[in-house]
Amino acid sequence: MKKIAVLIIMCFVMIGLKAQSEWSFGPRIGRGFSKNYDKEYHSNNIIGLFGEYRVKKVATELDVLFTEQGTFWLTYKCVLIPLKFKFYPWKTNGFNVSIGPQLNIYKEEPGETSNGGGVLRYRKTTASITAGIGYKFKLGIDVAINYNHGLVPINKQDIQGKKWRERVFQITAGYDLSKLFKAGKNK
Numbered sequence: 001m002k003k004i005a006v007l008i009i010m011c012f013v014m015i016g017l018k019a020q021s022e023w024s025f026g027p028r029i030g031r032g033f034s035k036n037y038d039k040e041y042h043s044n045n046i047i048g049l050f051g052e053y054r055v056k057k058v059a060t061e062l063d064v065l066f067t068e069q070g071t072f073w074l075t076y077k078c079v080l081i082p083l084k085f086k087f088y089p090w091k092t093n094g095f096n097v098s099i100g101p102q103l104n105i106y107k108e109e110p111g112e113t114s115n116g117g118g119v120l121r122y123r124k125t126t127a128s129i130t131a132g133i134g135y136k137f138k139l140g141i142d143v144a145i146n147y148n149h150g151l152v153p154i155n156k157q158d159i160q161g162k163k164w165r166e167r168v169f170q171i172t173a174g175y176d177l178s179k180l181f182k183a184g185k186n187k
């Protein structure tokens with residue numbers, strides 16, 4: 001009898017969570033500013049997709065973003081896959097804070113150094129930690145500002161006596177396509 005009571009309570013909890021949960025997905029575009037070997041930031045475009053699952057004040061978001069990173073003299077194409085854990089402090093407000101791990105996959109190994117000193121050895125994948133703030137508007141626009149800090153150095157050997165880690169600021173905007181499907185149901 002206790003097992004049946006627990007099962008019934010779990011069903012009601014799951015139904016309640018499903019009623020309060022929300023899926024969102026769509027495209028994301030933006031601009032990134034990466035800093036690696038030199039003192040200057042390199043500006044680059046970001047394009048990709050996001051998917052978010054929210055239950056009340058907590059959400060999980062997975063992005064797949066295509067961009068270039070590096071410096072003015074050395075850039076490389078990469079795919080960024082952040083898994084962000086988001087917290088919405090106010091239930092009726094779209095403001096959120098996020099943090100999570102990120103996988104960086106580099107399409108190609110960069111060429112020779114600027115001084116012709118030979119080929120530098122880079123990793124094909126690295127990991128970063130990403131943190132940021134954002135705001136999700138009711139009409140479906142999702143704006144975010146993130147900072148990504150490399151946990152694993154990108155270069156296999158020292159450059160200027162250092163192992164370099166990615167440092168990237170990102171400003172992105174996405175559009176929640178699920179709003180289009182929800183709007184169709186309300187008509």
